[in-house]
Amino acid sequence: MAKQKLDPAQEITNEIIGLLEKGTMPWRRPWKIAGGGVPLRHNRERYQGINAFLLGLRSAMMGYSSPYWMTFAQAKALNASVKKGSKSSIVVYYGTASKRSADGGDASEGEDDGKEGGGTYRFLKSYRVFHVSQIEGLDASYYPEPEGGANDRPTMDPEAQAFFDAIDIDVRYGGDRACYIPSLDQVDMPDLARFESAGGFMSTLTHELAHATKAKDRLDRSFGVSSFGNEAYAKEELVACISEALMGQRMGFHADHIDNHAAYISSWITVLKGDTRFLFTAAAHAQRAVDWLVEASEAGMKKETFDEAA
Incomplete structure (x- = not known):
């Protein structure tokens, strides 16, 4: 009997689905x-x-x-x-x-x-x-040792703050919700003081900025007409959550954005079971979103330095 050929996309997607079905967010990492x-x-x-x-x-x-x-x-x-x-x-x-x-x-x-x-x-x-x-x-x-230090506190590292401030996306602070509003091309964010940790703040901000990269004049990303809970919405949310994980790897915070885990997990399971390759598509979109944000921050910092020199 011929050996069944390995489908890496299927194997990986099944692994993620298995973890999601247990009710876990497998990309969350609460340690350094x-x-x-x-x-x-x-x-x-x-x-x-x-x-x-x-x-x-x-x-x-x-x-x-x-x-x-x-x-x-x-x-x-x-x-x-x-x-x-x-x-x-x-x-x-x-x-x-x-x-x-x-x-x-x-x-x-x-x-x-x-x-x-x-x-x-x-x-x-x-x-x-x-x-x-x-x-x-x-x-x-x-075998390097993780850096020591206290747990995250609701105060931002100046370099991390400068990184986000340099990104040319309109972010409005205040209120009690975090979201990207496409019609205004605007991100709404609660103040840092309302978060339990700076990591939670950066994770949430990255999530919403990742959504903002889908605008036509940025990465022009669309999965169709989106409404809460439908397939297009679930796909975009998965992209934003993987973006958090990738940005967190770069900046040293762990992805910890989603509060209503059950609703998101259920919709992601549906999407991944319907398309075993979408996890790869979502990760590719997430990498592009993170790369765009990093490049935008670097460009913003260079512009600020040039303006100060002038």
Whole structure:
């Protein structure tokens, strides 16, 4: 009997659905991770998008503090070895390749990119990595200790405050709700003092700013006509929540925005069961949203410096 081919998208989506069905928000991490929380490859490069999200999720579930991950072969090349019985974690990558001619057959794995002529196709491949806590014999630099310090207090770090202030999106503080209003292109936020922690404030602000990136003059993101609880609404909310997780990895706070967990979780389960690839789509949109916010902040800071110099 032929071995059933692994579908990494299905496997990963099933894992997330299983956690959501237990009523958990798997990307929430209430403790610190060394290196700021962004998962890193063996060569210190950052993981992006769905892989950053997935490995951050697994770090949260397992309580890992080091940000480093590597394959069996990469560990071996560093004269280290994976501990016996260690369970690997799946990561993925998309690529493109040329389709073979009709007489030469086609690749067994891939999706048509939709272009006329069908000269190329996109494929999704997976490979396995291990966290460095599952590996023996690595240099001590792969096991950094998280920075100490008190728990978050409702006071913002000046650098974090400057980061958000430099983003050219209209944010109005005050009141008792956090939301993005598309018709006004405006984010409404409660004051910092109303939050239990600065991390909670940054998480919520990132969530709403991520929504704001969907505007036509920014990333022009739409999943259709959105109303509370429908599929388009659920998809956009999932993008914003993954954006929180990715930004939190960069800035050192954990994603902790959703109060009405049950309603959101139910709608996400419906979306993910209907489309096993949407998690990857949502993570890609979230990475673009975070990248846009980071670039907008950097541009705003440069402009402020230039104006002061002038």
